[in-house]
Amino acid sequence: MEHYVIKGGTPLSGEVPIAGAKNAALAILAAAIMADEPVTIENVPDVSDIRAIVGAVEEIGAAVSHPDRHTYVINGAGIRNEPVDTEAVRKIRGSYYLIGALLGKYKQATVALPGGCNIGLRPIDQHIKGFRALGATVRVAPPGLVEAKAENLVGSHIYMDVVSVGATINIIMAACLAKGNTIIENAAKEPHVVDLANFLNSMGARIRGAGTDVIRIRGVEHLHGTEYSIIPDQIEAGTFMYAAAATRGDVTITNVIPKHLECLTAKLIEAGCEVTESDDSVRVVASKRLTHTNVKTLPYPGFPTDMQPQISVLLGLAKGTSIVTESIFENRFKYVDELVKMGAQMRVEGNTAIIEGVERYTGANLRAPDLRAGAALVIAALSAQGYSEVYDIHYIERGYEDFPEKMRRLGACIAKVDSAEEERKAVNSFNLKVVNG
Ligand code: UD1
Numbered sequence: 001m002e003h004y005v006i007k008g009g010t011p012l013s014g015e016v017p018i019a020g021a022k023n024a025a026l027a028i029l030a031a032a033i034m035a036d037e038p039v040t041i042e043n044v045p046d047v048s049d050i051r052a053i054v055g056a057v058e059e060i061g062a063a064v065s066h067p068d069r070h071t072y073v074i075n076g077a078g079i080r081n082e083p084v085d086t087e088a089v090r091k092i093r094g095s096y097y098l099i100g101a102l103l104g105k106y107k108q109a110t111v112a113l114p115g116g117c118n119i120g121l122r123p124i125d126q127h128i129k130g131f132r133a134l135g136a137t138v139r140v141a142p143p144g145l146v147e148a149k150a151e152n153l154v155g156s157h158i159y160m161d162v163v164s165v166g167a168t169i170n171i172i173m174a175a176c177l178a179k180g181n182t183i184i185e186n187a188a189k190e191p192h193v194v195d196l197a198n199f200l201n202s203m204g205a206r207i208r209g210a211g212t213d214v215i216r217i218r219g220v221e222h223l224h225g226t227e228y229s230i231i232p233d234q235i236e237a238g239t240f241m242y243a244a245a246a247t248r249g250d251v252t253i254t255n256v257i258p259k260h261l262e263c264l265t266a267k268l269i270e271a272g273c274e275v276t277e278s279d280d281s282v283r284v285v286a287s288k289r290l291t292h293t294n295v296k297t298l299p300y301p302g303f304p305t306d307m308q309p310q311i312s313v314l315l316g317l318a319k320g321t322s323i324v325t326e327s328i329f330e331n332r333f334k335y336v337d338e339l340v341k342m343g344a345q346m347r348v349e350g351n352t353a354i355i356e357g358v359e360r361y362t363g364a365n366l367r368a369p370d371l372r373a374g375a376a377l378v379i380a381a382l383s384a385q386g387y388s389e390v391y392d393i394h395y396i397e398r399g400y401e402d403f404p405e406k407m408r409r410l411g412a413c414i415a416k417v418d419s420a421e422e423e424r425k426a427v428n429s430f431n432l433k434v435v436n437g
Helices: 022-034 048-059 087-091 093-106 125-133 165-175 191-202 234-246 258-270 305-315 336-341 371-383 403-409 420-436
Strands: 003-007 013-017 038-042 063-068 071-075 108-112 137-141 145-149 157-159 181-185 206-208 214-218 226-229 250-254 274-277 281-285 321-325 345-349 352-356 365-367 387-391 413-417
Touching (some): 003 420, 013 403, 022 038, 022 048, 022 071, 022 093, 022 165, 022 191, 022 234, 048 093, 087 093, 087 108, 093 125, 093 165, 125 145, 125 157, 125 165, 165 181, 165 191, 165 214, 191 206, 191 226, 234 250, 234 258, 234 281, 234 305, 234 371, 258 274, 258 281, 305 321, 305 336, 305 371, 336 345, 336 371, 371 387, 371 403, 403 413, 413 420
Parallel strands (some): 013 250, 157 181, 365 387
Antiparallel strands (some): 003 387, 003 413, 038 071, 063 071, 108 145, 206 214, 250 281, 274 281, 345 352
């Protein structure tokens, strides 16, 4: 079975470029089908979630070309507005964006309920509330299909009961082709909400206020083709920042927007790292053992839930007791048992992890329970003494492009292997590398 084999203990050093934001790309690739002209999208990360959404838009009749690894050209002119229900669609969370896109464009959408990482209940009541406010009838029909349709979509004043990235994006998409004005209050402010709004505006939409908690949308008749480049991935950048810190390394993370990383940077500085920012890069230097701190996940600009496992790994190595509180998803501490196998001293009480820092982790056989926790376990293994194996890496590949390759370029001993023979060869090469320096 495919897995990573890792020899820990090498401080990461060097430069690593960050790919385009997966979560922005999922929304933007879905929104692209709203035009009947070619839409060129650049800086799309090459990860399996993206391949799934591209597969889904192709299946419903969009013309898709892929002129290079990170660029897609999508033309939604040929879409057959049939039910969207394939294995690929059910696998990824981001396929619910097809509801907003199709409902906006055709006033009708039937899409399979979203899958994604099993990190909590993940209801879609706020999406449905928004579509209904715009005049759609929505029902969830067996077998797990969401059906939304409207004679006419009409702008509305919508107050979101919870701050939801997905619902905010979905309502923006439907509302930008509704008649009249929509106001979304208590909207999500994540960078990818802003990126989606900028993208739609470049197609002729009229969206103002994205990045604040009140978004105003003036409906337009139709959207046209555009060329757009996706923002860098905040979470991939944060993952490499925290990997640098956990291995006591010195890494410059390039092609980032430092503003999007502010709360991640602030926590690293609090824990005793040096972080220097330039226009489009951040350098993380961890020359000594970190100290404890407390973290609570919150909607942007708060600490992202998608970085919670990675910071817990870091704090598991810091001096003193840290408290990590998860306030977004109910089921996001599944990695703790794996870390305990590595010698971590952590326990979970409700939505809180209590972490007593240890000097070092030791290598172990690990299973990635979900995408971000999988990346966090790789960080733990890179900082540990000895060898680890990480299984279920398909989760990690959903959201990280060339993860082991990028880590290797920073000096890490990590390889993706699929047999005992490949593993033996990888371990030999790690040992040679250590001998040769
Ligand atoms: C997106 C991200 C995910 C990230 C999350 C929070 C994508 C594809 N995924 O997920 O990586 O962890 O934002 O930053 O972009 N909620 C409701 N009702 C709803 C919708 C959400 O109660 O209709 C709740 C959720 O259960 C959760 C909270 O709102 O507790 C935030 O969820 P949301 O922001 O919607 O997350 P996603 O868009 O699913």
